[in-house]
Amino acid sequence: MNGYIVIISIVVAMGGFVYGVDSGIIATTLGHKTFAVYMFGPTATNAPLQGAIVSLYNAGQAVGTFGSGYSADRFSRRWTICVAGILATIGSALQTGAQEVGMMIAGRFVAGVACGIILSVVPVYIAEVSPPKDRGFIVGLQGLMISIGFMIANWIGYAGGFAQGDAQWRIPLAMQIPGAFLLAIGCFFIPYSPRWLIEKERYEQAQQVILRLHGDQGEDFIAQEFIQIKDQIALEKEGRSTNFLVALQKLFSRQYIRRTSTACFILSMGQLSGSTVIQNYQSIFYSTVGYTGRTSLLISGIYGFMGLFGQIAYMLFVADKWPRTRTLWTGSAFLCIMISILMALSSQYPAGTTNQSGPRAAIAFIFIYSFGYALFFNAMVWVVPVELFPFFLRSIGLGLAVFSKAVTAIVLAQITPIALQNVGWRFYALFIATNFAAAFFYFFWLPETKGKSLEDIAALFGDVLATEPLGEIQHGDEKDPNALNSTAKHVESAA
Template identity: 65%
Template sequence: MANFLMLVVAVVTAMGGFTYGFDSGIVATTLGHNTFKLYMFGPSRKNPALSGAIVSVYNAGQALGGLSVGYIADKFSRKYTISFAGFLAIVAGILQAAAVSPVMLIIGRLVGGIACGQLLSVVPVYIAEAAPPKQRGFLVGLQGMLIAIGFGLANWVGYACSYATGNAQWRIPLAMQIPVPVFLTIAALFVPFSPRWLVQKDRHEEARIVLLRLHKTRDTFLADQELIQIGEQIKLEREQGNTSWGIALKKMFSRQYIRRTMTAAFIVTMGQLSGSSVIQNFQNIFYATVGYTGQTALLISGVYGMMGIFGQIFYLVVVADKWPRTRTLWTGSLALSTVIAICMALSATFGAGGNQDGARAAIAFIFIYSFCYAVFFNAMIWVVPSELFPFFLRTKGLAFAVFAKAVVAIVLSQITPIAIANVSWRFYSLFIATNFAAAVIYFFFLPETGGKSLEEIAEVFGDALASEHIGDIKITKRQEAENGEFNEMEFAVLDAQAKEKHAV
């Protein structure tokens, strides 16, 4: 079990996941309120293009927010970036709740998207850099848990407010986006800096204190061992000339790193191409195809959100750091492909026939889909990408992955209302194919990263590891020790590393 302080720090920063989950979930119920549709769309209460724009502009904001993190998080620290993103989310919530026109609402959704794009990029990086290797899957997975809770709560808030009168039905839920970002903005200022960011800034003693506190150990030997490993790896990256922003961006798409860049982008993007975002944002349309509308549809949305929370609990208790990362992803992809195929068959058979048993079965499999997605993907699509990159590319790589996800989400949010209107249940076939293809790619091409330190994962991809040069470092450090320039504990750590490396 993780150190209590590490757990608190992870939960506090993972509130960024709650912010994203609630903000992205609340739009689904908002679009289902007749008072909202009358206020924003006019007497017809229909405007598929504007509905798509409200959803897609949020994803456009995520793309912009994700791209900005690569610079901000490296320059000003991970924790200050989280706090700044929380502030933007507050501004976005105010704009949306007070919206007097579609333009004002869209601007609010854009700012909210920027905030959530930053949070999605930086929170898993921060937690991954602070967490002990053997607990990283659980701790980074807390972001997925908070995403699920945020989304589930958004559905219930939307349902509860359906009993309100007038525009309060949709203004109150949109205003509920504000409280958690207020907490996050303030609380993030009090969490420790990422130890790896501190080492990169040559604040080694601060990094050592953070490692001792977060990893729950009084064994200074182990803390010093990890600190030296981090320091030597960052030193090696500097010697290779990877500190320049221009060089780093070029290297992200170089032959050496392109596999990691595209793997991270693919995994995060599959969060969209799995079908989850389409079902979440447009679930009321899916329920309408099998005969459920109004408050009944909103109630079903609430139950759908709860299934995600149950699935995320299952992940944290049974899957996190216990199942291999690759097995989790490929089995999950096959499970989603199968469940969606069943949903498509049920919708095709009972969607227009008025058979209540068939309609209920279709809804049941959408619930099963929500549970399976939470078990296999809600956390894992953030855990693995946060592990793939060396320090100088970590925030930039996650930023690009979130950007790619957002671009795909924009496309899906624009075409989904049109596709459902024209091909109905046949639209499911897209996600059957994408999930099956992802299973093949994960099974054959994704290396296992679980249980390794972030520095050791670089070796899996063929990078030079600082510990490979430990023999040369030992000679230098011994000379420094003889001159009184190096502490004996550090030499002992290096000596132990060298023996371990030789034994392997």
Template identity: 65%
Template sequence: MARFLIIGIALIAALGGLIYGIDSGIIGTTLGQDSFKLYMFGPSKANASLSGAIVSCYNAGQALGSASAGYLADRFSRKYTILMAAILAAGSAAIQAGAINIGMMVAGRAIAGFACGQILSVVPVYISEISPPKQRGFVVGLQGMAIACGFAAANWIGYGGSYASGNAQWRITLSMQIPAAVCLAIGILFVPFSPRWLIQKDRFEEAQRVLLRLHDAEDNHDIVNQEIIQIREQINLEKMQNDSSWFSAIAKLFSRQYVRRTVTASFILAMTQLSGSQIIQNFQNIFYATAGFKGQQALLISGVYGMMGVIGQVLYLVFVADKWPRARTMWTGSLVLCVMIAICMALSAVYGGQSGGDLSGARGAIAFIFLYSMAYAVFFNAVVWVLTAELFPFFLRSKGVAVAVFIKAVVAIVLSQITPLAIAAVSWRYYSLFIATNFAAAVVYFFFLPETSGKSLEEIAELFGDTLATGHIGEIDVDAKGIELGEPIVETRSRV
């Protein structure tokens, strides 16, 4: 019963992933609508700089949103930070759908990015903190599933919008970002606070009630008390060893003790951009044009492309989550993406310029873009969020993930600005960048990524040499409700 409760809570929080998937994916199909290009860019229906600005302002907002998320999640809770992000996401969608000029569109996309920056920083942290260690890969992976479903929905929404007339093509499409945001804003009110956040705030009775429900341990308070003691003592130990102020915590992320974790998390999320996945998603219609497909036909291909991510995510949940070691999943996936992009690049080089006649080679290039999408979902779409949330100790977790999301957004800003220009200048040769970055990532993951599978969040910190508090019940007096009255017996250990 507890497993279903945890999954239910995670599915509600994972609506944040659905919002991100739709908000990120919808702009790719919107930029493919002729009515949108005519309204925003004028009779030429093309402006590479403005196209890049619409995409990059979203990423700039994401950077700012992630920067605020660490403080808000610790100060006001993970739950309320997610609520605020959902409200902002709904408002930004309304601004985009009602945009009357390019400035209003840019503002709407920037606010949407701000909301998604908060969502990406806080949702995986929240889900990881309610998940049992042995199931964390699956439960946090539900966010990846939601992201994949969001991308798929965005592509089909864009294709459906192409059958509308006039500006309704893109206004209706952009307004479809609102439902998921409203559902999250309502649903998040009914999920519990993170038990670790409650313990940090000395709200032990609330934390106990949450953990009793999550563990389905109403008749065994000792299990929950043991976990509360270990979490509390770990948090207290971290407080004793570190200044608890927010700015000091940010500085700690780049200290000698924690910089490896900060760099690792930032590298993992930066590679979600440098792998080529987001570029292909946002500018896929341009890539399809290099293979000879344009207009409504390209939008239909986008819809099918989105479904490949969903299929890949299902394969991850069934065959990979909590079954494959995290590090092996990452380096294997990077090598697979190298091969996929190399084949796609070769096919685009030979057949991309053809129009009419035999388009089998161009269709082959599209097929490998599809396989690329599925492979990315299998190996990365969920695992990157599982790993990023696992790497940090509690007092740095929300801030560390926020910094990693910030770096991801900065990389996305740069790529979104240069991609339209690079594709126009070098066409299929642009794929070579992502071949190189994926190969480099495989090397990094193979040699430097620690294995975190099956460990508690507190035990993972020990992998990096942190002292681990190992409080146990011992001779604690316990009242009728199971709240300890005495002091726990606490030990510490550190990994040398």
């Protein structure tokens, strides 16, 4: 694997780290009583405001997706990610200095806008610089960074419990700033996406970037890849408007609606798997089985490690080894079983129970659930959606999918505190049903995309390809040897 691709992918995947820290830090922040008293008054409880702090972050994500597709196509993936890093820094600063709950919500909203852009554009950039055979692994770097960010956020939150007064939650919130700042700075040292350069007809720059990215694949591969990308983008341009709104309408046309709905379904089901609810409201779940205060924060810190371990297992044993479809339907079935067990344990061992074996078992299965989610979904829910769209719809399409994810998260953030107060452990039944439905969909209707180039995948949905699939072109059997040879020489000279 080309080390240069890995390095620039890690730089861009800092966006995943930013998202992991931003989304993870709120779980421990809500667990600090000093924060609850400062924001909600002496009672330290206010379910609607607590839900608003979480849901406005998700609302920000939804807003961030609106302009991300246009910006990524107009100004490049690179500089769009840079702007997201700047916005994340501003949002984190607002949270750190929050003087009342409105300022806190505003900070979460701005950070959410930044993360909406990050989640829409970072997977696109990484996928467009990755070779087909390693795309699952390299795009999975974003999932790895999300896990690392979430794990670090949990331990920062736990460490905050040893501080005094408002420092318990202000210092942890300030720890969101370094990652966002590094992301913005790192964008000055990465190349443009070669597909974006080709779309802008900046061919010499594109050839130089392709040579740098895939020089280890051989001269023929580089020439073939350049020709396939160039011809496919040219074919997609024929007879279509470059207007953003027209492109948005295309997502719902008969030709692309299956891809659009599949991408939205995968990311929405990532939320309806129950992962975000368990992540954001851990302290409430732990209190239902009798663990509160600093003990709850310590359990949250250990919980963060499970996601990291699961993501590492994905990188080593699943990425580009298992078919995408098998990974997703197996994962959905696994989570369905885990949540069924959690539901049974929570019903039999409520808060205040004298038998500690039940609560301990419930926490153990929450940990196993976290490991399983990271293993099967943390990366794959980004790998598959970004593979589904042609170039001219890729940024807009993934942005719409992230928007659907954010809307789903908003609804869950608002109803979860109220549901936990009123129906308790029965709330798990929702996620049992959604995971079962997802497994059914993935098994019967999701096409397999592993190992195919982004251009080749379009053929799975009936699109016409401008050239033969890259993986099927053999050395010495090209359709236009002269064109390939001349392009190879041009790439060579561009170096």
